[in-house]
């Protein structure tokens with residue numbers, strides 16, 4: 001049975017999680033990709049307020065398809081998280097607690113997760129219709145001019161994910177590497 | 184006998200393909216995923232394959248694209264030499280069909296007009312068109328939307344003949360290993376060997392269109408496919424990089440004669456959303 005999590009996250013929600021655990025995430029999450037991250041880290045540097053409540057927040061690295069008429073949102077699967085690596089430690093420092101995406105993170109991000117007690121989750125790349133089905137409401141809250149790359153506030157129910165980087169410095173992909181490389 | 188096909192018919196056919204290709208996978212890909220699920224030893228990977236299948240059903244029921252990255256529209260044309268195109272230019276009709284399909288069907292537009300100036304063209308054109316003149320009076324159009332994640336992990340190397348088949352294997356394995364979880368495994372691996380620089384890349388891309396489970400008719404090539412398939416799945420990357428014994432659904436090898444001095448090898452990786460759809464006019 002997957003562990004069910006509700007946003008916003010408290011440190012105590014995240015401490016029991018171990019890399020490789022299956023979870024479901026419910027509550028409010030925010031989408032942001034490269035450009036939105038660039039803008040937000042700039043705001044942080046200038047000491048300005050972010051367009052989303054960052055304390056305990058969960059960011060989903062995703063840019064949805066256009067919303068067809070009568071639907072809540074278009075298909076919305078994860079994008080490659082590594083492109084956000086350079087911005088992430090500052091976001092975690094500011095209070096970000098969870099990230100959802102796909103693929104490996106840098107050592108800096110893994111270290112920030114360990115030090116500040118944040119968690120990086122992966123969802124299935126390419127399972128974008130399934131993810132859209134977990135979205136109960138959606139609205140753009142910042143940077144509408146960015147189209148698919150705008151920041152959306154999504155209310156999700158039981159979004160399936162897997163813990164990749166936990167609060168203890170464990171990384172799911174690294175574990176697989178060690179298991180599989182004979183030389 | 185010359186057969187006349189009107190551009191309007193082509194535009195409509197291409198626009199329809201854009202939607203169909205993005206909503207439903209070819210049967211052979213679906214079967215390969217089912218087979219992988221039944222074989223999978225790792226519980227987490229099995230669960231991921233189930234979620235992938237659930238995604239297929241939701242996409243179909245809800246008419247939502249399988250993946251939000253609805254890709255670059257790659258179009259393969261087989262033009263019978265007894266076909267006459269009426270009402271405009273063939274390539275213009277293809278581009279118009281792609282623009283119409285992506286706009287009308289709420290597919291994501293992922294094409295920018297210049298590699299570093301990066302303004303979105305807002306209708307997913309231009310498509311990338313490959314055409315071939317063949318015998319007959321038909322026009323065969325295949326649309327293969329190709330996502331950025333998997334395309335970015337593809338690679339090409341100009342090996343020298345001294346590297347031999349061992350060098351080829353090493354390069355293919357290394358490319359897949361370095362790609363790790365990024366191309367959304369389980370993947371389909373297209374390998375093009377020989378020809379020249381651009382020919383090898385095209386062979387690799389075309390190899391992705393072959394039905395999964397098919398073998399190259401040439402014995403040595405088929406043997407290489409089997410060996411690469413075993414070796415790649417022994418890497419343990421697994422579904423989404425979470426481990427297990429399914430990393431590749433298939434490895435397809437295509438070869439072509441080449442220059443005495445060269446041995447180009449291209450590896451084109453496709454994700455599990457291995458989309459393509461064909462229509463014959």
Ligand code: SF4
Nearest residue numbers: 126250330332367454
């Ligand atoms: S690689 Fe394929 S499955 Fe993954 S995000 Fe891109 S198109 Fe989707």
